[in-house]
Amino acid sequence: MAMRILVRLLSALALCAAVAACGSEVAPVSEHTTSPGGVVPAPAVDVPAGTARTATAVFAGGCFWGVQAVYQHVDGVLGAVSGYAGGTKDTADYKTVSAGKTGHAESVEVTFDPSVVSYGKLLQIFFTVVADPTTLNAQGPDRGTQYRTEIFTTSAEQADVANAYIAQLGSAHAFSEPIVTKVSTLDGFYRAEDYHQNFLAMNPDNPYIVANDMPKLDALQKLFPAEYRPQPS
Template sequence: MSRSQFSRLSLYAAAIGALAATAFVAAPALAAEDAVIIPAPAADVKAGDGIQTVVIAGGCFWGVQGVFQHTSGVVNAVSGYAGGSKSTADYSTVSTGTTGHAESVEVKYDPKKISYGKILQIFFSVAHDPTQLNRQGPDSGTQYRSAIFTTNDEQKKVTDAYIAQLNAAKVYKKPIVTKVGPLEGFFPAEAYHQDYLTLHPNQPYIAYNDIPKVENLKKIFAENYIEKPTLVSAKLTN
């Protein structure tokens, strides 16, 4: 177990213990942050033929991957690294915060079943807090930044417009800090990071911070939620 992984577990174990020990709380709240109900994008990418791809970053990739594995129309969601070079795309090096990488999730989706705009809406609403700069919840560093790595000009145009729309509507208490730019490379994370939420639902970090994201997806985006997660194809991580 890496130092970063251990700190995540220790932090949440301590938090749960402290909350449970208080006289007025029998058990801790499940989520560090509540989901924000937001409007859909005013503009969207035109549905084309074939599977489409976007890479998103919103803190620890375990929870972001878990959300999109429970999203209908997503054919694969892979945890990995984007923003840096292939030579530094490994967990221990990325965790130093010096590589330019962000913990990211490559989302492949069927545009005839789910739109790009809906993926953005889910990402900004339940998958993470886009107003946190270079951190997400307890995790801090540029590797936990909010970012969207687009794969074509239309995606970037729609993303930029949606961020402007949400900021203008003041749906958050603070401005969105999500960085938007073209994808230059995505590198799948180590096999033990894949499907982490599904495989370890009772792990303290997952139970406290990430399971609530999936529950919020089920509640807020019921029409897009699927109970059985779409797990990573083994050939993509070997």
């Protein structure tokens, strides 16, 4: 009995920490000012599919709960993991990252099948649905460098495509403000604590999720019906 009570207490403490992870304030997700129709233009250049059946991409777009959930519902995505990127392994834990001084950003590692969904399409979804690329070190109610938007590339081809796409969106005036999203080479990705994984799927009624992340899933289904799948990967 005592052991059962201890397990429940530890689970409750973990959940409390998780609720605070992406901001205790609940506010509606920020609206993007995009091109007519809500979908930003597709990339003019993309990474060739090649013969590989798996590839990885890492995106930082604010709280990783919503970023992970969006990509889990994209057809061709084999898996999405919440974690930290931009800093070192020894500071890759939630409590330390939350101080905003580690260089880490809350990030999501996306494993995908390039023959089903391209890297360019994942980028288009990122800029249309996942994040507001015009707010510096902030997304929705969350503030701090750990909530910045950043694209961590795993190859030279990804870097070329991501940089060209940001330039393309800038030239097209896809957003009313300049894009501040950085493109950086991935030096390491560090998996976040278990209680952060699949957080939306496990806590769909959480007030933060309802206000900030469910609208992103709705937008994915509405704006990318060909890529949306009801069941997460």
